[in-house]
Amino acid sequence: MAEKELFNVRRKFVEEATEALIKQLLDDLFGDGVLNKGQRNCVLEENSTTEDKARSLIDMVMSKGDAASRKMIAHLQSRDPSLYSNLGLSSGQPAQPGPTTLTSHDIRRKKQNDRDIYPVSKDSMSSRVSLLITNIKFTDETSNRNGAEKDEANMEKQLKALGYEVVKHTNLTGKAIDDALNEFSKHPKLKETDSVLVVIMSHGKRDTVLGVDCKKKISDNERPDEFPIDNIYKHLNAANCPALLNKPKIIIIQACRGEGEGSALVRDGANAAVVSDDADEGNIEDDAIVNKEKDFISLLACTPDTVAYRHHVEGSYLIRFVGEVFTAYAQKDDIEELFRKVMQRFEDFPSRFKRQMPTKDRCTLTKRFYFFQPSEAGFTSV
Template identity: 45%
Template sequence: MAATKKVIFETLQNLKSDDFKVFIWHLENPTDRIEPIPESELENANRQTVANLMVKQYTDEAVNIAVKVLRDMKQNDLASKLERKLQEVQQPDQVDGSNAPVSVRQLQPIQSNWKRPDRIIPCTQSKEKILRENRDDVYKMNKSQRKGLALLITNIHNRPGAERDEENMEWLLKALGYRVEKHTNLSGKEIEDAVENFAALPDHKDSDSTFVVIMSHGNRIDNRDVIFGAGVSYTGPDDYYFVDKIFTCLNSVNCPALIDKPKVILIQACRGCHPGGVKISDSTRGTYADDSSFESDAWVHKEKDFACFMSTLPDTAAWRIESGSFFIIYIMEVFCKWAHDSHIMELFGKVTSDMAKHPGREDIKFLPCIERTSLTKDFYLFPGL
């Protein structure tokens, strides 16, 4: 953390007195989903104190938040210089790669300069082997390759890195053979209309599966997950869309064209404010054989053939860097490497495992969540055919 404080402090030293006051104002009145630093703590604070407060409040995200505030202030040159320092700031706090397990070494490159893989490993002979050995337990394909529509909704406004998520997810869906219907910066009502119109498309009759991907700010209201509309104020009363409405739109009653066909839902959004980690006391540590273990639940509900994967656990925040959200980045990594011979639930499991092992620091932890899943067979994507 000392290195993080240092680069933020050095950056703040480049701000003139009036600009530094504006920087402090942004920390007291953030426009994004950021917990404000109390005005009482920032009153008469110098640059060193502000750097210390930011690291204390935001830990792993302190540099990213400093970059965002600088861009909001139109201090783009200073923000770019700080971004270039981000990787070298993060690296010393991670596990030493020379002695780390292979899985940890593979996770280290996923930082602000991450780039998606060049290609998906194609399914070749593995398809015939899978179908031959498990034909009755695998969702059928119409012809020689998967065919279907995909709905992609991305709210980029006030979400740095979201444009990368949109670009990468559109690339992935098309590489898997889906025809993508894309929408950007929709209000809550517009999201509802887009999902309903997508469910009514006649082309679903000739498809064998579908994807619905929504990426935005989010929260939980009345114990239900919501997606916020683009540009929503977090005190706004009604600009949101309930996630569970997707299941209603695509169920057997309202979308009979997708009966017995896999319906994959991916949601990248916060589901609360908790950073995801808890501090375990020394007396508690060692209670379990493996302190790093975790349990995940797959809930089975009345809707048939759904697979829903959400970026984080209920009441917990999701996290992004300049390269995009960790959830989408790990999906890209896992799908490109393993979709050729792993079915969708195995892919979700690999994403969950990799995110849980991500070398996060202190209270910020990453763990996606499988929700409302009711697949009755194995769903293979068979890419590259």
């Protein structure tokens, strides 16, 4: 698909596209009706560098789907054959549809009626709510997270684009983070929403997020300023937050999980076999019993005991890649596929000598969840 082709060459296009080429492509796509005047001006006027203009253009086109992506590829072939060839793109011409090809409307309707997909309605979408917690400034100023201001702004923008009201907190202690989760679990919109998103960004350890009063060294009688990640699941599980029963709870955590590097020199080796035993619980029959923890999915910035990286100006790589993938694919892919695409972005990590790999954790989704938008799901806007 053309959209996937653009996504695969996105980084190289951003690095190599010239200002003149970007303006030509904008004019071509404006003439095709792919972009309107406001969108064309947005790319040129709201981005200061050529790379930012290229990034904005390709993300905007990908968000409009396969047909728009095909047109951009075709114009790129005409305007800059050398770059087109270097990117390894194909002609951009649509394949001839077979007799059983479904239209995009058919696919959306099929998703809406699929029992393997979490239900979404116009009313539930209007009640969406999210929690965004970002620690930027710390009591120990040497721990300040430079660039996290951009993470906060980008994540808030992304959440709103997905239709979520944003409950935002900045610079909290570990206890204050816990209090914010507890308060959020009682939010009046949770009863009507179809899902929630919780995003926490700070320093961290393997199983905790650090509060703003954290210290690099503490005495034996001091308690560390930490928030246990496990408390997220406790506050939002069926026992403590029945309003979210059977609704997806999506967690994104940008924080280190240790001090180790995420890279290693690979050598040949063999792994021992792993054996697991099955336990027979017999026949269980209970009334009014629900799974205490269900319908969660989490994306953590890195694997256990390793660090997560953040650019001191542009912000963390996880949040940047989440924004890029969600902008391009949130209209068509379910949350697990979106997370997989984010993880895939890290295979092309900017540094030759560093590595980072996000981790999907505690996934108890029993269905697929899509961020349906009103125009996608067949709903009328209000």
